[in-house]
Each structure stands twice: as structure tokens, then as C-alpha cells.
Amino acid sequence: MTAPVAAADDSLYAAHQKLYPREVGGRFARLRILAVAGLLGVFYGLPWVRWDGRQAVLFDLPARKFYIFGLTFFPQDFYLLTWLLIIAALSLFFFTAVGGRLWCGYACPQTVWTEVFVWMERLTEGKWARRIKLDKGPWTAQKLLRKAAKQILWVSFAVFTGFSFVGFFVPVHELAAGVAALKLSSWEWYWILFYGFATYGNAGYLREQVCKYMCPYARFQSAMFDRNTLIISYDAQRGEPRGSRGRDAALRPPGLGDCIDCTLCVQACPTGIDIRKGLQYECIACAACIDACDEVMDKVGSPRGLVRYATQAEIDGKPTRIARPRILVYASLLCLLVVGFAFAVSHRMPLDVDVLRDRNALYRELNDGRIENVYSIRIINKDQQAHEFKLSASNLPNAVVDSDSPTQFVNAEEVKTVVARVRVPGGQEHGGRNFLISAQAVDEPRIRVTSRARFFAEP
């Protein structure tokens, strides 16, 4: 028996060998299918969900507004996104320290899409052994048919993936209508094809090479590991010395361990490593080798778990500590950040004000001697309802703010630019000074934002 089956593949990469991981079923394969179905369901389904009469999740870049269920975010809320990314990174640290590469095994887009592409490959080209034969064999009509079927499935799925991706940025109903009528703008086509092509290449061809050569997480995850992290382990104490059995696999020749050296764990590995050599950085913790080995153990009548999720401490026969300083630090930081984030989102001021000085003139002296500076003020009403806003100046004695109307009406989720003239009595100001411009909702005084500006007068 050979393992892992690798064949020189000169179709795309001169120096790379194509891996044919053997398919296995089992507890962890089922768990992954569940995770894949859930995540892809969210990805492909979310653009179609409606909320309050519009797409529930829409990142409307041309309008510079992000809709996430009932909330609307503007570029001024960018810090919230940064905050969210920090939470995501910290969660990754936390889960890696506790459970090893859980992310890789069940949630990474690379894993998730590869799983689907492999499934399509199996559907069209058959199982492991058949696929090897097919690739080695001559180009018969049957081979052509199977390969063509695979490409059709792959390409359509990839394009659909690109479509769903763009559906997060362009209202998906419009997008679907545009595709049906072949009337999309060139940049919409471009991003659909770009994302589709990336999916096709990564999940169809690159697969484990992405993990091995291109993934930053794969390189730094080991820094979060310690002896109490759950990893995929081979229990060498139980398994060694390994050795094959005779006809009746349940009959154990004396002196041998539980490993019957069938190499099924190696054949199942999508990255082509032998877990019995210990943890290697190529291992993406997909647990395929566990499923493969469990099946063998069931057959030969030994207990499962010769290859299993275990901590290094457990393998060494020592107790595993879950609550350790590293975990506690990650967990408490994570709690703080999440609570803070929830607070920041729920107490977000539904108003923002940007003040820009008029670029044409520093200051102007009016006929009556007063000094005037001109500003253009952007009032960003992030609230779900319209408001009247009143502008005022402070930290600048006797200042009067004048614009086209005493209050400014701004519709829900709209941005309005107002030209405002700020005037002070002549002779009061010399040179420049910082002051504050505020906008306040007339109907709801709680909604009030202040922004800094600079006032100039003759020196």
C-alpha cells in the first residue's frame, strides 16, 4: 500500500506533486460538513435577507454607508471596525491557545471552499483510487467527459461565489437583475470574476499549498501553543512498536502496539504528512487522520483514540490545565473588549459633524467692520429619523453663526453640507484661535456633537 499517493503533476506547477487524499467519513468529517454548511449558508444566504424593507447586510461603498440589520454605519464609525478586527484577532488567539488550529479545521474559508470543491471533484471524477487512475490514464472520451463536468461545476460555483460576494456590496436583487440582463457595470463584472477566480484557484488547485506557503496564521499559530493546547496527537506509547498484522487483524503478534501500520491516517491527510511523526506545522488539524484511525481501531477491536485530540501534557501522562495564565489573560481581555464594543455600538451618538474651512479666503471684513470666516459643515445624521439641527459656536466670544436657515433639516441617514458664516465684532480677534462649532437636534437635545475649528482675523 502506498501513501500518501502523490503523482508528478506537470499540468500547472512543474515542481509540485498533486496530492490525492483518501476520503474518510466519521465524527469529525460530519462536524466539518456541519460547519461548512452553516458558514456557506450564511455567506450565500445573508445577501438575500431583508430587514426593515432593505437588504439586511449591505456595505454600500458608493454611498459610504454600511447597513447591518437595524444599524447604519458611516465612515466616521471606522474605529468600530478596527475594534471588531481586534476582537476577531484576540478570539483567534484564545481559541488557538485552547483548541489548537480549530479555525483551520472547521472555519477557514480555505478549508470550507476546498471541502466543497473536493466534493464536486468526487462527484464527477469518482473516489480517490479512481481519480488517480483517471489522471494517469489516457485521454478517453470518458475522461474528457468527467473532467469537463468537474470544470463546469467548479466554474459555475466559483462565479456564483463571486456573485454572492459582490452581493454584499451591491443590492443583491439589482445585481441579480443586472446579471440576468447582462447589464452590469464593468467594475461589478470585474469583482465577480476576480473573487470567483480566486476561489477557483485556491479551492480547486492550490489547496494545501495555500496553508503551507501563503498563510500567515499557519506560521505564527505555534506561538500560541503550549503543553495544554489541544492538538491532533498520535499516542506513541499506545501505538508503538507498530507493525502489520496477519490475516486476522485482531490477532496481535506479541510485542506490538496498537498501530497496525496500515498508513490510512497518512493517506487521508490533505497535507500529505504522517501524524505519527509528531506535530508538524503543515498539520491543519482537520482530524481526517482521527476518523481514519478510529475506523481501523473499530475493525481490529482496539479502543478508539490512538490518534486523537489531546494535549501534550495528556500524551505525557500528566494532568491538563485549562485555566492557565495565558488563557485567563486572553479571556478577560476578550470580555472587556466585547462589552466595551457592545456599549459603544448601543450608545453611539447618531450624529457627526465635519468642519472644513473655506479655502478661498482666510477672513473677510464686512461693511460694518465685523470679521467673517466661512466654513462648510457636513452634518451626518446617522439616526433612523430626520432631525432639525441648530448650529452654534462656543469658545469664541460674541460669535454669531449664520447660514441659509436658522435650523438645518437633515433626513434620516443623510449627509448635508451647509455653508456657515461665523462673525465676530471687528477688533475683537487678532491672528488665529481655535473654537468649537456644535450641532444639536432641536427635538432631542441629547443629540449634540461638537467639532473643533479655527478662526482667523487680521494679525
Added chain:
Amino acid sequence: MEAEDQPPPLEWSALREGIAVSVWTSFLAASAETMVFFAYFDPMLLGSDELPPTWLALRPVAYAAGFFFFWAFTLSAAALTAYMLRSRPHS
């Protein structure tokens, strides 16, 4: 046959790895840069000036142009880094 008898999967060549990694890391950096940059600068506001060409004031166009502009620079930095790390003569 023992698993050890198998030839290990062959490695990517240094050139291929250098190109793939440069393209990928610079893509990530350019994406982040684009996000941060356009979170603070609205391309529409550029339109009032004569200096940048007016087509840049179209947001989708400006986003795409900005992204590729950043990618060009991050890619040159990444590729140069990869090249420098590999090309040092070993004594």
C-alpha cells in the same frame, strides 16, 4: 510499503514562492490601506478641486484606482524584500 518510502511532496521553487507570497501579502496590505484611506477621505470631495482628474471623483472608480495604486507600491516593497532576502551571497 512504508510511508517513509514515499518521496515527500516536492517543494515550490524559491522563485514561485517569492512571487506568490509577495503578491498575497501585498494584496492584504493594500486592502487594509484602501480601507483605512477611504474611511477618512471621501473621493467625492476631491471633485471640487481642479488638480486630481475629475473621473477620480466617482467613488467606485476612485476606490478601485486607489486599491491598485496601493497594491503597486506594496507589491514592489514585498517583491524587493523577497528578492533581498534570497539574493544575499552566502560566504
